[in-house]
Amino acid sequence: MPPTEAVPMFSPELRRGLGRLLALTLLLTAGVFIASPAQAAANLVQNPGLEQAGTDGFPACWERSGQGDNTFTLGTTAEARTGGKALRVAVTRLNNGDRKAMMTESAQCAPRVTAGRQYDLSVWYKSTTAANAMTLFRHDKALGWQYWMDPATLPATNAWTQKVVRTPPVPANTDQVTWGVSVYGVGTLTTDDYSMVEVSAAIGTPVACTDANNCIKGKWQVMPYESTVRGVHSVVLHNGKVLLVAGSGNDPNAFAAGTFKTAVYDPANGSFTNVATPVDLFCSGHVQLSDGRVLVMGGNKDYPSADGTVGYKGLKNSYIFDPATNKYTRTNDMLAGHWYPSATMLGNGDIISLGGLGEDSTGTTTTDYYSAASQQWLPMDQVKQTWAWWGLYPSMVLMQDGRLFYTGSHTFGNGLPGTGASIYNYGANTITDVPGLQNKDERDQSMSVMLPPAQAQRVLTVGGGNGDTGATAGRLTDIIDLKAANPAYKAGPLIPQGKLTGGVPQTGAQGKMYVSLVLLPDGTVFETGGALHNRADPVFEASIFDPATNTFKSGMATDPVPRTYHSSAFLLPDGRVMAVGDNPGNGSFDTRISIYSPPYLFKGARPQIKTVTNTNWAYGSTQRITTNGAITRASLIRPAAVTHSSDPNQRFVELPLTVKANNAIDLNVTNNPNVAPPGWYMLFVHNGKGIPSVAKWVKLG
């Protein structure tokens, strides 16, 4: 026999084949691990495909929800995207309210969350109506289940469509959330395959302070030039400039001479452009219209008589300032004179003006109503009148249902009779008291602001005194949640104390009046300026209020310029805060300009909004932007129109994110114009460190 050739156990081909199979198995295994981060992709929704029935036949861990006067059916359908079941809500008649299926509000079923983290919510749906909105509730460890927000509106579609939206950072004290899709119009909505996944935390790069002190306190800079006019009234324009209206500027000699001033200040280059000013717009009201022009109403018809026995008199003139031409154009007159009027934009773009002194120096009880459609003040027979007296510069904040919340913040004297705060329903022509405002007769020259985000419907009122009684300004703050069935102010934290002239520390209950509150693009509120007494004793103190924790962070850098009566502070589009004015009792006026750079400007590189696909935004739409890196939050901030510690239109509107690849982001715009009245807004984004971008301007509505 020929010798048998030695045959290796595995031929070269076999060794190569086995090796490749082994490599393939390992690669597949590793690939699955890499592609599926176990924690990030885990679906936190129980029974997300709705396939498992509960004891009542409805999907396990789901419940029927909704409210209002409507006719509906709500159950499962076999017309599923995957599996055999989907949820279907059919509303056949709707007077008001909504219907939805929600994840059950129970410890076992509601997705668990971690405060401060963000989550991507996803649902597949079909709908015959455009009236669909994701609705999100959160479980507060202390307060129980609370409405959180409606993060997205879902367009009608007859094909299965996926909607994904990212929650804002989960508020403190929240341990669970539930959500669903509300139908609030006649139509049929079918949903399936819900998902909720935690967003990977940002890679933790340490905050890079470019200046240790400024990183904590921020920094003020007093400009090397002064304002050419007395900036009693300040309006941020959508071209980034600032309208400074003085009129006579509380100078009777200028009034007698008919010298009335307005200037447009450009923070970019420090220039001032004088604007011809037709009458004494000192003590007027003002608000941006939806097209970006500024409606100015009322003003000063006359100063007090020489013997002091006759007070200021109000104009009923009204003008529109156009930033494109830097000119005022007169409108028709208001029904009555208004010296210190309110000016609040409604969801339809109309303006309501209340209060102030009339042409004869008596208190004006006439409601004036500016129609955006007809671009004029309406005649008496078209305006509903309560004939209520609202005081001077009453702070009237638009609520999500179109009513106005009178915060109790005003200028001069006591609060209104009753509780000092109320809800005014223009449509029903009724006023209803709201309880809880502390020391309501010492809120003269306090300031109120709708806290970020506007969707949360919470208002903060800070400080105040009483010039009539010579009261020393207090430290009180009050917070109200207008989502409650019976909203009532609750005491907030005391204003941090600062120093008086000469470095004397404040003591006891000493606070401040004529305080300024400025919404910042990181979702906090800057509190600055003010005085201990009416037109006297400036307080050098500044702090930052965090709506997430309801606390003040004290010890911010203080404006070296006193900012008492006739001062204002407001947000610039670059994220800084500008302060102007000071008119103490001796009649002098400080025309220096200060600009504050908040701590976030010293914490590292700023995110950038690279592109905004469309600058005309519709309600309920999604709007595409691109950024130069990851962001955590986006917002619209309405530009300031502030005077006398009053800017009731100031608001920060959350824009929940739908995050795409390559730093493309779709921003989900509220469907409710009462949450964000029409007009130009500053669009900001900020990153995980709270560092905001420079704003881009967009027009809503």
Place this chain on the structure above:
Amino acid sequence: MSRWFTATADWVRGRSRRERIGLAAVPVVLVLALVGVLVAGGGGGAGQWLAGAPATTPADESADLGDAGSTPADSGPGPTGPTGAPPPLIHNFADQPAAKPQAAQPSPTGGVRIAEGTDGCDHAYGDRDVCVPWTFPADVTDKCGWLKDRGFESLQIPGKRDRHGLDRNGDGTACGAGD
């Protein structure tokens, strides 16, 4: 490819039944281990459901600020609006079911009388832009001293009314020399 595949297939066919089961078990065990980790979740809390479609993979949260360029990779539908503008979703918050609204008042014949001093100032002193307090703070005993500390100069009293007694020598000037 065919040579190594054929060789591998022939080799597998040449194994005993027990050996073939053992070979197949290797990838099965790997896959089962992976599924186990996913289901267990690796953390506390309730188990997670796998049915249904997961959300779009979250975007990379890297803090790197590299330039993404101006064209999004997913051009998608671009800015989208609903088919027909959605109505506003208005919640029935703040209904105040127990509150009694104030009805409108009758049409007045005039405005509300405002007492003098409503702006906190006694304008009987000095020019009309000057604000001597209508009521001094409670702890003020030396009113002229208080005013002087705050930059006030002597003040004329054009109407001769001196509520605060600041013109003690009666020369028509408040807080002047001799006061």
